[in-house]
Amino acid sequence: PRITRREDYREPDWRVPEIELDFQLDPAATRVVARLWVQRSSEHDRPLVLDGDGLTASRVRVDGVEVPVEMDGPNLVVRLSGSAHLVETEVEIAPERNTQLQGLYASNGMLCTQCEAEGFRRITFFPDRPDVLSRYKVRMTADKARFPVLLSNGDPVGSGALDDGRHWAEWHDPFPKPSYLFALVAGDLVANRSTFTTMNGREVQLGIWVRAGDLERTHHALNALETSMRWDEQVYGREYDLDVFNIVAVDDFNFGAMENKGLNVFNSRYILADPDIATDYDYDAIAAVVAHEYFHNWSGNRITCRDWFQLSLKEGFTVFRDQGFSADQGSAAVKRIEDVRGLRASQFPEDAGPLAHPVRPDSYIEISNFYTATIYNKGAEVIRMMATILGPEKFRAATDLYFERFDGTAATCEDFVRCMEDAGGTDLTQFRRWYSQAGTPRVTASLKQEGGRARLTLSQTVPPTPGQPDKQPMVLPLKLRLFGSVTGRPLCDEQLIQLRDPTAEIVFESIPEPPVLSINRGFSAPVVVDTNRSARDLAFLSAHDDDPFARYEAMQQLMLDTLVASVTSGRPDHDAVIDAVRNTLTDPALDPAFVAEAVLLPSDSFIGDQMALVDPDAIFAAREALRRDLGREHEALWRSAHEAVRNNRFEYSPAGKGARRIKNVSLGYIAASGARDAADLALAQFEASDNMTDRQGALGVLVSSTATEQRATAIDAFYRRYADNALVLDKWFQTQALSSRDDTAQAVEALAAHPAFTLANPNRARSLIGAFGVNQRAFHDVSGRGYRFLADQLLALDKLNPQTAAKLLPPLGRWKRFDAGRAAKMRAELERIVATPGLSKDMFEQASKSLD
Ligand code: B3K
Ligand code: ZN
Numbered sequence: 001p002r003i004t005r006r007e008d009y010r011e012p013d014w015r016v017p018e019i020e021l022d023f024q025l026d027p028a029a030t031r032v033v034a035r036l037w038v039q040r041s042s043e044h045d046r047p048l049v050l051d052g053d054g055l056t057a058s059r060v061r062v063d064g065v066e067v068p069v070e071m072d073g074p075n076l077v078v079r080l081s082g083s084a085h086l087v088e089t090e091v092e093i094a095p096e097r098n099t100q101l102q103g104l105y106a107s108n109g110m111l112c113t114q115c116e117a118e119g120f121r122r123i124t125f126f127p128d129r130p131d132v133l134s135r136y137k138v139r140m141t142a143d144k145a146r147f148p149v150l151l152s153n154g155d156p157v158g159s160g161a162l163d164d165g166r167h168w169a170e171w172h173d174p175f176p177k178p179s180y181l182f183a184l185v186a187g188d189l190v191a192n193r194s195t196f197t198t199m200n201g202r203e204v205q206l207g208i209w210v211r212a213g214d215l216e217r218t219h220h221a222l223n224a225l226e227t228s229m230r231w232d233e234q235v236y237g238r239e240y241d242l243d244v245f246n247i248v249a250v251d252d253f254n255f256g257a258m259e260n261k262g263l264n265v266f267n268s269r270y271i272l273a274d275p276d277i278a279t280d281y282d283y284d285a286i287a288a289v290v291a292h293e294y295f296h297n298w299s300g301n302r303i304t305c306r307d308w309f310q311l312s313l314k315e316g317f318t319v320f321r322d323q324g325f326s327a328d329q330g331s332a333a334v335k336r337i338e339d340v341r342g343l344r345a346s347q348f349p350e351d352a353g354p355l356a357h358p359v360r361p362d363s364y365i366e367i368s369n370f371y372t373a374t375i376y377n378k379g380a381e382v383i384r385m386m387a388t389i390l391g392p393e394k395f396r397a398a399t400d401l402y403f404e405r406f407d408g409t410a411a412t413c414e415d416f417v418r419c420m421e422d423a424g425g426t427d428l429t430q431f432r433r434w435y436s437q438a439g440t441p442r443v444t445a446s447l448k449q450e451g452g453r454a455r456l457t458l459s460q461t462v463p464p465t466p467g468q469p470d471k472q473p474m475v476l477p478l479k480l481r482l483f484g485s486v487t488g489r490p491l492c493d494e495q496l497i498q499l500r501d502p503t504a505e506i507v508f509e510s511i512p513e514p515p516v517l518s519i520n521r522g523f524s525a526p527v528v529v530d531t532n533r534s535a536r537d538l539a540f541l542s543a544h545d546d547d548p549f550a551r552y553e554a555m556q557q558l559m560l561d562t563l564v565a566s567v568t569s570g571r572p573d574h575d576a577v578i579d580a581v582r583n584t585l586t587d588p589a590l591d592p593a594f595v596a597e598a599v600l601l602p603s604d605s606f607i608g609d610q611m612a613l614v615d616p617d618a619i620f621a622a623r624e625a626l627r628r629d630l631g632r633e634h635e636a637l638w639r640s641a642h643e644a645v646r647n648n649r650f651e652y653s654p655a656g657k658g659a660r661r662i663k664n665v666s667l668g669y670i671a672a673s674g675a676r677d678a679a680d681l682a683l684a685q686f687e688a689s690d691n692m693t694d695r696q697g698a699l700g701v702l703v704s705s706t707a708t709e710q711r712a713t714a715i716d717a718f719y720r721r722y723a724d725n726a727l728v729l730d731k732w733f734q735t736q737a738l739s740s741r742d743d744t745a746q747a748v749e750a751l752a753a754h755p756a757f758t759l760a761n762p763n764r765a766r767s768l769i770g771a772f773g774v775n776q777r778a779f780h781d782v783s784g785r786g787y788r789f790l791a792d793q794l795l796a797l798d799k800l801n802p803q804t805a806a807k808l809l810p811p812l813g814r815w816k817r818f819d820a821g822r823a824a825k826m827r828a829e830l831e832r833i834v835a836t837p838g839l840s841k842d843m844f845e846q847a848s849k850s851l852d
Contacts, residue, residue: 110187316379
């Protein structure tokens with residue numbers, strides 16, 4: 001397959017300032033007529049090449065005159081003599097046969113589109129690249145009974161009935177946009193509507209479109225939309241620019257949602273919520289994704305990307321924006337903890353494995369494979385570091401400058417950094433390495449007291465990654481502070497230092513008592529920090545640090561040190577963790593939501609990430625042993641924490657969420673203690689709960705338990721209760737795939753044969769296969785059956801939906817970290833995948849790179 005390289009970027013040969021699209025919609029056969037007003041962009045004699053993917057032109061006209069159809073592979077070649085022409089093409093496509101869910105496809109009786117990154121070329125011939133911006137006029141005709149609602153980008157300009165039972169609607173989008181932001185939806189939908197008055201007094205009609213039965217589940221999303229529109233005005237000065245803003249929920253969707261101009265299309269799991277079907281986690285994710293897609297209207301749509309190597313320009317920045325939004329809606333500390341946990345669960349492993357790539361990649365085979373945690377979440381951390389370096393006022397000035405300077409254009413990461421420099425009055429030359437170098441930097445920090453001084457020695461390294469054996473030092477903004485280990489008092493103010501050299505030394509004067517180092521506070525840099533802090537120091541910080549993130553971090557480090565020592569020595573010493581957890585649990589000043597995060601042990605896989613060779617069974621055993629001891633030692637505390645909120649009625653508020661969080665964490669520890677009544681307690685919670693958070697929390701505990709009867713009762717009851725709700729059934733599959741029982745690999749194989757399982761729906765596929773892939777112990781079952789199962793499922797899914805299949809492959813690529821027996825089995829599955837005839841380029845890229 002062909003490799004696309006960033007250094008090969010060339011301006012487009014032809015611009016398309018205007019386009020008119022005419023759709024005769026029909027699930028089996030949709031006719032698409034496209035009229036492109038094209039302009040030669042410079043003096044050259046190259047033909048107009050229009051991207052196509054699986055299209056056949058039934059007719060091509062230039063300035064009204066039919067010309068012969070000339071193809072170059074999948075693309076259409078049109079030879080033009082002048083500098084401006086009208087090119088008209090006609091194709092026929094079959095949405096109901098589109099299982100890739102890219103382009104125009106059918107989902108649950110409706111028709112919808114997904115174009116990013118290169119799906120528009122599956123709808124019509126077009127220069128399908130983000131730096132070709134066009135004004136769109138779209139006309140849709142469809143059967144009125146089946147598709148009463150016809151939506152597209154921009155504003156509606158007309159509609160009417162035809163005498164054959166069909167009707168039409170026309171939409172115009174006044175803002176030039178790249179083809180990846182095109183969207184249309186046709187279906188039998190109803191809307192939850194509202195109006196929003198912008199900061200300059202313009203009225204915007206808002207609509208969240210769903211099937212009739214789901215209307216009552218859209219209030220949270222609508223509320224989140226209004227809140228995020230206001231937030232973007234207040235925090236970034238960004239006002240919405242069209243008269244309508246519509247969101248449509250779709251059941252079959254390859255990822256979370258899509259920011260199409262004025263017509264966001266969402267995976268229904270990020271829209272639909274009520275207490276009976278959605279967890280607190282779902283509620284938060286809905287608000288975050290609604291905000292994210294809305295924020296793209298400026299960071300993505302008004303300013304888009306010049307080419308797909310610049311993807312993090314819109315995604316990293318927009319994730320940073322949605323993180324700020326969420327932080328402002330509840331506990332900023334808990335939000336930061338969740339984001340860092342997510343980064344460590346997905347981005348750090350990516351950066352340490354065969355698929356590591358820079359935030360601005362240099363090449364790709366299939367761009368869909370680059371919608372990664374690195375582009376999104378590390379990209380957001382890179383923006384966050386610039387915001388930290390500039391400070392809030394200059395950062396706001398810099399984003400204002402960016403929005404002003406590049407409005408209406410297709411920009412680059414470099415353009416963004418230049419705005420940070422210009423408005424921030426700072427030189428980010430060395431900082432730019434964050435865009436070009438892959439790999440997670442490692443910092444070593446050691447603090448020594450000498451007389452009345454403290455000397456902090458810092459050093460940094462960046463590990464080699466594929467194609468980048470040697471690395472240059474990075475700019476690492478590190479927030480730090482020293483505390484006195486005797487008095488507990490801070491010994492200095494918080495400082496922001498920028499580590500730029502391989503090593504550095506900082507001396508703190510007048511240090512009267514042995515100091516304890518609090519470093520990378522707030523996770524100011526996305527790095528791994530190794531320190532020489534003792535268990536005592538960490539326990540001290542976990543109780544006294546004034547930065548809540550650092551407090552959480554100290555506890556995590558203490559737990560990690562304890563678990564790693566226990567795995568390697570086989571002689572666990574749990575005392576320090578037990579004491580630290582008691583202190584946290586009994587500190588009345590702490591927010592329960594924070595407490596619940598702080599007392600959770602690091603995941604199996606994060607423990608594995610600390611070790612050169614991962615022994616999944618030993619890690620599991622060590623973690624379970626610590627869980628059991630924590631459960632037993634603090635049984636009374638867990639029970640009273642659980643009991644105190646047991647009968648709370650559901651309320652969606654930070655306090656309500658915090659109570660449910662601590663309740664479920666406590667239930668987990670009660671079960672871990674081995675208490676005889678734990679399964680009954682869990683089943684009682686399962687049966688009595690008035691909300692999904694508590695119900696799924698209890699189900700999760702039971703699914704991992706050996707209490708056969710209660711376990712089966714809950715699994716069965718959950719299934720029957722939600723048999724006709726696909727989003728909740730996904731949770732049923734997912735919870736079982738995450739089970740810590742010994743028989744999970746077999747159980748997952750059986751679930752794949754369950755009548756309700758299907759690979760055709762991405763949510764369902766991810767709920768079982770994706771969850772299984774991150775269940776470290778079950779997936780790495782020493783028999784190798786987990787590897788075989790994953791490979792079999794991926795090969796089957798690749799035939800339907802390569803994009804979703806390829807996203808689920810990375811767990812197989814971690815073979816270097818496992819013992820020779822497991823590694824050989826993992827490699828064998830990767831080799832089997834690569835050797836499969838007819839493999840998609842999505843899978844080929846992921847699997848072949850994972851073998852290196
Ligand atoms: N921009 C889309 C992601 C598109 C993924 C294409 N493979 C959603 C988002 O990041 O907001
Ligand atoms: Zn995005």
